[in-house]
Amino acid sequence: MVLSKKEDADIAEVLFSAESIRSRVTELGALISTDFSDGQPLTVVGVATGAFIFLADLVRAIDVPMEVDVIRAESYGQGTESSGQVRVSSNMKVQVEGRHVLLVEDILDTGRTLAALVGHMVVKGANSVSVCVLLDKEERRIIPLVLPPSGKQYTGFQCPDQFVVGYGLDFDEKYRSLSYVGVLRSELYSS
Ligand code: IMP
Numbered sequence: 001m002v003l004s005k006k007e008d009a010d011i012a013e014v015l016f017s018a019e020s021i022r023s024r025v026t027e028l029g030a031l032i033s034t035d036f037s038d039g040q041p042l043t044v045v046g047v048a049t050g051a052f053i054f055l056a057d058l059v060r061a062i063d064v065p066m067e068v069d070v071i072r073a074e075s076y077g078q079g080t081e082s083s084g085q086v087r088v089s090s091n092m093k094v095q096v097e098g099r100h101v102l103l104v105e106d107i108l109d110t111g112r113t114l115a116a117l118v119g120h121m122v123v124k125g126a127n128s129v130s131v132c133v134l135l136d137k138e139e140r141r142i143i144p145l146v147l148p149p150s151g152k153q154y155t156g157f158q159c160p161d162q163f164v165v166g167y168g169l170d171f172d173e174k175y176r177s178l179s180y181v182g183v184l185r186s187e188l189y190s191s
């Protein structure tokens with residue numbers, strides 16, 4: 001893989017190359033297409049901003065009629081650590097009542113964001129709530145991901161407990177446009 005962007009200089013190690021992400025997204029799309037082939041309406045909801053590239057690639061790999069929207073959740077805190085409180089700060093335009101919802105998120109870390117958003121979709125009357133995350137930092141989990149009955153969980157890759165950026169993931173809003181996921185050089189965020 002050729003590294004040719006200015007932000008590449010801040011990456012200590014590439015964990016998931018653009019090619020490996022592309023092939024995993026194709027696999028996830030095929031799995032999801034099979035699982036949601038029951039003819040019931042599907043709404044795919046990306047969690048802004050981090051999921052925007054994953055969402056764009058994933059929906060094109062899913063061959064089921066769908067609606068697509070985004071939602072924004074903020075946790076109080078910034079930098080590399082999020083705090084305990086999560087709130088929906090920008091809601092969807094589409095209705096999810098009576099529909100299958102597939103939440104698409106960049107990374108599952110403590111689990112707080114997705115726990116809040118799954119609850120939000122249940123309250124909105126979704127028929128089922130499933131989750132697709134590109135990365136899972138399983139050892140960091142504080143809140144286990146509990147899905148309502150018939151909800152499914154899809155994971156791109158297990159991620160080591162390191163701060164990663166690229167393919168939508170940021171540090172202070174930077175590095176999102178890198179086409180791979182890499183470890184940020186720690187001297188850039190630790191003080
Ligand atoms: P959770 O609520 O702790 O599961 O955190 C999920 C959110 O934290 C993600 O949507 C990311 O915005 C952010 N996050 C967690 N780990 C990383 C990382 O390694 N790089 C960039 N963002 C991260």
Ligand code: MG
Nearest residue numbers: 048049050106
């Ligand atoms: Mg995020």
